[in-house]
Amino acid sequence: MSDPNSTGGDDKPDELAGTEQPFVQHLMELRDRMIKAVIAIGIAAAILAVFPGPGALYDLMAAPLVASLPKGATLIATNVVSPFVVPIKILFMAAFMIALPVVLYQVWAFVAPGLYSHEKKLVMPLVVSSTVLFFIGVAFSYYVVFGQVFRFIQSFAPKSITAAPDIEEYLNFVLGMFLAFGLAFEVPIAVILLVRMGVLTVAQLREYRGYFWVAAAIGTALVTPPDAGSMIMLLAVVGGLYEVGILAAQMFLKSTKAPDTDSEVAKS
Numbered sequence: 654m655s656d657p658n659s660t661g662g663d664d665k666p667d668e669l670a671g672t673e674q675p676f677v678q679h680l681m682e683l684r685d686r687m688i689k690a691v692i693a694i695g696i697a698a699a700i701l702a703v704f705p706g707p708g709a710l711y712d713l714m715a716a717p718l719v720a721s722l723p724k725g726a727t728l729i730a731t732n733v734v735s736p737f738v739v740p741i742k743i744l745f746m747a748a749f750m751i752a753l754p755v756v757l758y759q760v761w762a763f764v765a766p767g768l769y770s771h772e773k774k775l776v777m778p779l780v781v782s783s784t785v786l787f788f789i790g791v792a793f794s795y796y797v798v799f800g801q802v803f804r805f806i807q808s809f810a811p812k813s814i815t816a817a818p819d820i821e822e823y824l825n826f827v828l829g830m831f832l833a834f835g836l837a838f839e840v841p842i843a844v845i846l847l848v849r850m851g852v853l854t855v856a857q858l859r860e861y862r863g864y865f866w867v868a869a870a871i872g873t874a875l876v877t878p879p880d881a882g883s884m885i886m887l888l889a890v891v892g893g894l895y896e897v898g899i900l901a902a903q904m905f906l907k908s909t910k911a912p913d914t915d916s917e918v919a920k921s
Contacts, residue, residue: 686759693755698748707740710747711820714827717795721803722816729817739820746828750788757784775849775905783842786894790838791831793890798834798883805882833876837891844898845905855906858899865895 701710715728730736749756757780765773810816847853853861866888873887 683763686763690752690756690759693752694745694748697751698745701744701748701751707744710743711740714743714795715820715823717799718803718818718823721800721807723807726816728820728823730821731819732821735819735821739824742824750791753784753787778905779842779845783839786838786842787835790835793838794830794834797886798830798877801882802877829876834887837873837876837887838894840891840894841898841901844895845902848902849905855899855903858895858902862895866892869895 701707705713719728730739732738761777761780765776807816844858848855848858858865869891870888873884873891877884877887
């Protein structure tokens with residue numbers, strides 16, 4: 654008698670058979686990549702903790718604000734643990750930014766095996782360029798925008814008020830500005846991705862240029878402090894990057910185009 658539990662010799666094999674191990678391997682690889690990224694951040698943090706140190710890092714970040722304060726005025730800490738916690742947060746923020754190329758490389762190394770060759774031509778340049786643009790946005794906000802914004806704010810302060818900003822509030826302000834300007838400088842990357850994914854064409858981007866400028870003006874007014882100078886600077890930069898993104902999208906479309914299968918077969 655045949656086994657009632659038997660499926661027969663001519664039954665198709667289980668389609669899910671053998672798929673568990675590759676999935677587990679992917680999870681293990683993801684874990685290893687994350688560990689390497691964390692180690693890179695930890696090494697950067699350890700180096701910064703020795704030199705220049707958390708306190709010196711905060712002094713560097715606070716320099717644009719301190720330079721605009723009245724003579725003798727300093728930042729204050731309204732929370733008991735703020736003098737310790739805030740510099741440590743600055744330390745890890747700086748460590749993450751220093752280790753960002755390593756972190757992005759681990760992301761790239763994880764997803765690269767699943768990409769076609771023409772897609773790999775797109776991803777790696779975008780990873781590098783997006784990192785560089787983010788750093789440029791952060792540097793622009795620190796070296797160009799901060800000084801002008803703080804001078805503008807102090808110029809409106811009555812003489813009867815002594816400015817003494819809280820260090821934790823200043824940290825939140827700086828992080829928000831770094832993120833806003835860093836992301837604003839990613840406009841060319843966003844334009845390239847929209848064109849590459851087929852959401853918009855280069856011709857449509859040129860056609861919608863006026864709408865973009867209106868949206869950019871509203872966005873910069875929301876994210877920048879109440880200072881017309883910084884808003885105009887950011888708007889000019891974002892608008893210029895939009896035009897750069899259109900030109901770059903044209904080049905990326907040509908260089909990352911998928912090969913023509915029919916033509917390749919005909920050649921063979």
